[in-house]
Amino acid sequence: MPSLLRRIKSKMFIFAHRRTLSLLDGEYGSVFKGRSLDFDELRAYVPGDEVRDIDWKATARHGSPLVKRYVAVRRHSVLLMMDTGRNLAARSLSGEPKKDVAVHAAGVLGYLASRHGDDIGLLHGDAAGSKYIPPRNGEEHLERLLREVDANAPCTGASNIAEQLDYVLRYLKGRLLIVAVADEFLPDTRTVSLMRRLSARHEVLWLTIRDADLAPEDAEKALDSFDVGTGQGIPMPLAMDATVRAAYAAAMLDRDESRRNIFRTVGIAEEQTTGSEDVLTAVFALLEKHRSGAMSARSSGKDGANAG
């Protein structure tokens, strides 16, 4: 049985030639402000670790930066929140099916979490309903989650991430690190308010899988399209029309801008990936962004009451 996780890992190690995986570990670790007073160990500083974790005395003795590690008070729970509605059947910007990109992104994030020893849960579904798999530890569990997504996505129901957001807010207690994997939808007011509430209650990272370009530049790729959501067809000659394309480009700029604004106002770090190739880059950038966002939020909050 070919393992989804193994495939994802192998892709990650190809990536590792360009950028050390430990860098990702550092970034991931920094996202969790899970510290306790129980000192665990000192380890070498990895770029991405928070500067304030550096044990300056030990560093001075040792000659190279060392980071203090604590035994986390509790295990963190990472929740992969995925939209597995009909929209997942469509193409991503890179041309791959969005489902493959989503599985890959979930695998990368889950692998990082499992290396960190965190529990990983899954919440996925469509507008009709959500399916929740509670967080558990271990790569086997992660593999199961990935299979769940791979086997069930795309559902027949329409996509609506607001359902999953609602589910989390309604039923899941305790602070979670939520990694949302969704496509390039434009949140409506209900979704925006749910996102705002979610980001207040949990740590939220948002990975957007970019949707296919509807007016592609090269005529080679230009095929007739059909909308998996509505079933509406888009004839290729129309998408190639110069005025339509110009209007589309302008509308997309506006749309991206408003999406960015929404994520900024609700305080969720969001990063985009075009396909499974740049999932790692996107994840790295996302973690970085979240950390810096959290830092800035914390510094503006003047040493918020508790860091963990």
Add this chain to the structure above:
Amino acid sequence: MELSYWWILPLAATAVAIAAWLSRRRRPSRNRAIAHGGRLTDLPEYQRALRRHRARLALAVVLGAVFLAATATAAARPAQRSTEQPEIRNRDIVLCLDVSGSMTSTDAAIAGVFQKLAKEFDGERIGMVIFDSSSVQLFPLTDDYDYAAEQLKQATEALDDGAGSFFDGTWNGDGSSLIGDGLATCVQSFPDTEGSAAIPGDSKRSRSVVLATDNFLSGEPIFTLEEAATLAAAKNVKVHALNPADMDYGDQPDQPGTQLRASTEHTGGTYFTLDSPDAVPGIVHKVQETEATSYTAAPQAVVADAPALPLGIAFVAGAGLLVLGWRLEP
């Protein structure tokens, strides 16, 4: 309008249906799934372009259908079937002119009128006989109208002048104005309708003699007027007589005018008296009218291919399709 190969049409319809079915089956292979199509489809520019595109497609469909229908119709060979009843003007007219001294002006008028008429003839045959004491056939029944007109012209001139060699051969007999002989000669110049020499169809031609004479007989003719008239009736010839000098006294049957009238009416013809040669054209037209029964031949079915209309439509539709295809190409 009817179709020679009507079975092409159901064949073409079947072919179109099969092609449509095949293309429908093949269709879903080349397109891609996308999400949030509203990003593009909600744009007013796209809506406009879509409406335009739809209109073009609809037009293309209509043009294509018209093109197919027109070419299929053209392939089925539309033909125009009509029944024609060709009107045949098949009269034979022999001018039978008494060229005795008193008649020349009338003769000239008659020849002049027929000279003009000959130019309008189409299918008629005309012949001319002049007689005095003997008869001369100036030209036999002919449809060579140029020749007839030329002869009639010469005759008109000669009759006007009253001199020359034109009248040669008309004084060979005894006496003058042997009207019965002259009429008999005229009647004989019609071909036989029976026997081996008969030309098929000749019996259907109407025959008339325009006889110009004053019926002043001097001499001993071989045929009397009555005998000649009987001969004419036997050969189905109508004799129309023009008498410029009807000076009968009373209604006695031996008066020349009355005799002439009786003879012509025996043949089914008409009798006219003339006061002056100027009246000749009117009388000749009257004679023409009485004879102008149009003979219609048996109805003939004529089948002619009429591909111009469907092919023209197909051409226009095809040209429109080309232009549209060029416009639909991105």
